[in-house]
Amino acid sequence: MGGAGLAAVAGPALLGGCSRIGTGNTMDRIRDQGYVNVGFANEAPYGYTDLETGELTGESPELARAIFAELGIDELRGVPVQFDGLIPGLVGGQFDMVSAGMAITPDRCAEVSFTNPEYLSRTAFLVPEGNPEGIDSFGVIADNPDLRLGVMNATIEQQTAEDAGIPGAQVQTAPDPVSAFELLETGRIDAVSLTVISLRWMLDVRGGPFEVTEGFFPVIDGEEQVSGGGYAIRHEDDALREAVNEKLAEFKDSGRLLEILQPFGFSTDELPGDLTAAELCEA
Incomplete structure (x- = not known):
C-alpha cells in the first residue's frame, strides 16, 4: 500500500x-x-x-x-x-x-x-548488505555465540530460535517490527527474523544498507516446519x-x-x- x-x-x-x-x-x-x-x-x-x-x-x-x-x-x-x-x-x-x-x-x-x-508463512532474516556473517538459518546463529538475533516477542520466530538451540542470551526480543529494525540499525543485533513478507515490506518502507535472505520453512530435528x-x-x-x-x-x-x-x-x-x-x- x-x-x-x-x-x-x-x-x-x-x-x-x-x-x-x-x-x-x-x-x-x-x-x-x-x-x-x-x-x-x-x-x-x-x-x-x-x-x-x-x-x-x-x-x-x-x-x-x-x-x-x-x-x-x-x-x-x-x-x-x-x-x-x-x-x-x-x-x-x-x-x-x-x-x-x-x-x-x-x-x-x-x-x-x-x-x-x-x-x-516462510521465515527469513534481515541482515546487513552482503550478509557478512552468512546467516541463512537459525543453526548458523546457534553455532556462533558471538551472533545476536532479534525477534518479536511471542512470535513463532522466537519459538523457532529456542527450538533450534539458540541460547536466550543471544536473542533480543522487541515489541514490534520497527523496534527490531532499530536494534539492527544500531548494531545491537546481527539479524532480525520475521516472515519474509514482513521483512521485505519493512525494508521497502525504511530502506537502509540491509537485505532480506531467501524465505524458507525452518527445519527442526529433521522436520520441515511448514x-x-x-x-x-x-x-x-x-x-x-x-x-x-x-x-x-x-x-x-x-x-x-x-x-x-x-x-x-x-x-x-x-x-x-x-x-x-x-x-x-x-x-
Whole structure:
C-alpha cells in the first residue's frame, strides 16, 4: 500500500470494543450489531494502521472486510494490542477475533481455534548488505555465540530460535517490527527474523544498507516446519469459524484471495492451497 507506515498507535476511532464485548453466540451478535471487533498488532503488512488515513488495513483486515461483507456485516472495528496480548485479549473478550496474520501453531491451538490459513508463512532474516556473517538459518546463529538475533516477542520466530538451540542470551526480543529494525540499525543485533513478507515490506518502507535472505520453512530435528497464518477465534465460536472458512474457500477457488493479498506483497508462492488449520494444529 502506497505511503503506508509500518505501525502506528491507533486513534480513538479504532478503539471500539476495548471493554468485554459480551457473551452468547458471536456470529448472531455481530450480524445483529452490524460490525465485528478484531484485534491487531500493528505489524505491516498483516494488520496495521495506515499513517496517512488512520484506517486499519493490511492483508488480514482487508480480507476480513471482504469476507464479512459477503456475510452481511459491513463494518470492521480494530482494537490495537501488543502481539503477546492478542490471544489473552481474544479469550478475555476484548474482540471477536484476531486479524493479524497470526501463525497457526499447536501451542496456540490449545488456547484458541483458528480458521484455515489464508497464506503460507516462510521465515527469513534481515541482515546487513552482503550478509557478512552468512546467516541463512537459525543453526548458523546457534553455532556462533558471538551472533545476536532479534525477534518479536511471542512470535513463532522466537519459538523457532529456542527450538533450534539458540541460547536466550543471544536473542533480543522487541515489541514490534520497527523496534527490531532499530536494534539492527544500531548494531545491537546481527539479524532480525520475521516472515519474509514482513521483512521485505519493512525494508521497502525504511530502506537502509540491509537485505532480506531467501524465505524458507525452518527445519527442526529433521522436520520441515511448514507455517501458515489465519484468524484466531475463541474455541466456542464454531459458527463464526465455519462461516469464515466457507467464504475463504470460495475466495481461494475464485482467485479473489490472491487479488486481496497481492497489494501487500503476497504472491502465488504464499497461497495455502488445501492446507488446513487442523493439520497445522497437529504439526
